[in-house]
Amino acid sequence: MLELAAYGARRRFKGALALSIGLSAFSALYAAFFPSFQGTLDIEAYVEALPPVFVEAFGLRAFDTIEGFLATELYQFAWVILLGLYLAYSAASLIAGDVEDGRMDLLLALPVSRARIVGERYLSLVPGILVINVVVAAVTWVATRAIGYPIGTADLVIVHALSLPYLFACAAIGLALSVLADRASVAQRAAMAVVFGLFLLESLVSSTDYSWAGAVAPMRYFDPTAILVDGSYDLAGAAILTGATLALVAGSQWYFRRKDVN
Known part of the structure; x- marks a missing residue:
């Protein structure tokens, strides 16, 4: 069981580790920069001068x-x-890449169902996502203590834990586009456009009378600022993202079972 997922996860491990190192370097750099940044600007005046949409999009609160x-x-x-x-870009090649390169014909010749192929291809992303979260969380915990501004351990753990449903949802969007397209490049571009478009949609409508339109954006249900600054945990949002992910994966399996693979 899960042989396809394990094989895909092994192939992606080096990439996940490299990404973990890169994001950890960003985290350490930001932490090292914070003490010199804190006393050099009138932070409140700086934030108030920014456009409200920008402030809302990037959660600019308690910036000091x-x-x-x-x-x-x-x-x-x-x-x-x-x-x-x-993750959306990476997931978009899971099925479309195999179809485009002809590897899908070999997979379909094996005694495995199409639904299992889709499901295990998606599961191959999970270990990498977990590695990234664990490594960056650990580096952030150490870095903030090294500079003398320790971040709360519980809030740090929870912000990474609640980021998982969000990241899985982004990957599920890529998976859905991967079964719709026959070319990986098309699916990848579409996945990036959809995820970024949803981010822009949520940013633009969140403070307007049309905020209901942003309910389709996964970004609405994961707010790092609320977790780290306010200690507010949106468990309902995590549940919504989990349900959306399961629906997208199930829908991708359903569609691929009926798709004519050429």
């Missing part, structure tokens, strides 16, 4: 605290945007 600073610089930007885009 290590929690608010990392929530904006690391989690709102690197986690919500960059990592979400990367």
